[in-house]
Amino acid sequence: MTKPTSLKVTTPSDREIALTRVFDAPRELVFEAYTKPELLKRWFGPVGWRLAVCEIDLRVGGNWRYLMRKDDGTEMRMSGVYREIVAPERIVSTESFDDPWYEGQAVTTTTFSEAAGKTTFVCTVRYESQKVRDAVLKTPMESGVASSYTRLAELLALLLDQSGAA
Numbered sequence: 642m643t644k645p646t647s648l649k650v651t652t653p654s655d656r657e658i659a660l661t662r663v664f665d666a667p668r669e670l671v672f673e674a675y676t677k678p679e680l681l682k683r684w685f686g687p688v689g690w691r692l693a694v695c696e697i698d699l700r701v702g703g704n705w706r707y708l709m710r711k712d713d714g715t716e717m718r719m720s721g722v723y724r725e726i727v728a729p730e731r732i733v734s735t736e737s738f739d740d741p742w743y744e745g746q747a748v749t750t751t752t753f754s755e756a757a758g759k760t761t762f763v764c765t766v767r768y769e770s771q772k773v774r775d776a777v778l779k780t781p782m783e784s785g786v787a788s789s790y791t792r793l794a795e796l797l798a799l800l801l802d803q804s805g806a807a
Contacts, residue, residue, distance in 0.1 A: 648787040655771040658778065660764045662790045666797040668755040671762055672729035674793060674800070675751065684792040685709075687785030690717075701726055705734065721749070729753055736766070743777055745769035762790075 649661040664671050674680045678695040685692045686709045693716075694708035706720040718739035725733035736747045748767045753760055768774040 648783070648790055650783050650786075652774070652778070653765065654767075656769070656774050657765055657767045658774060658782075660766075660786055660790075662762050662794075664760045664762060664794055664797055665758070666760055666801055667758060668753040668760040669729045670797060670800060671760040671793075672753050674796060675753075675762075676728075676732070680796065681707075684789060684796045686789055687781075688788045690785075699723065699726060721746075724748070742780075743768065743773045745773060 647662070651659045651661070653659050674684065676697060676699050678697055681695050681697075682692045685695070685707070690709045690711050692707055693710040694706065696704070696706045698704050701723055703723045704720060705723065707718070709717045709719075711717075719736060720739070721735040721737060723732065723734045725731065730753055732749075732751045734749055736749050737745075745768065747769070749764060750767070751762070751764045753762055755761075766777075768777065
């Protein structure tokens, strides 16, 4: 298994942030790790946080809800509604926080494309304004996402080893 590719953060438009990472795993497995609560709980969230509650109704119009809990007891709740699901290629959903740290609601488009057994995972978040996008860029979001995706890469490697596919 090769060393995982690091997170790439870009701004494809004045309202969007795209988070891209290549994982050394087939897209079906990456899609599964992104959509199954029992797997999401093993990697989602920055270091020092854990996904205490993960509810997913993976269908168009279905809801998702996460409760992340920090080691010190701080909690962050987020939720959304699935708008489009094309397994294992694409998911579009809304995203909002119970205690909003940015204005409005975002729309997240996540794509999974595979080449030579590696999956390029691109999560593009579209905010309500450039002001909101720029404010999010100034937070520690990038380091939190990077640490979360590192945990995902480790989980994928473990799952591949367990399946004998590595």
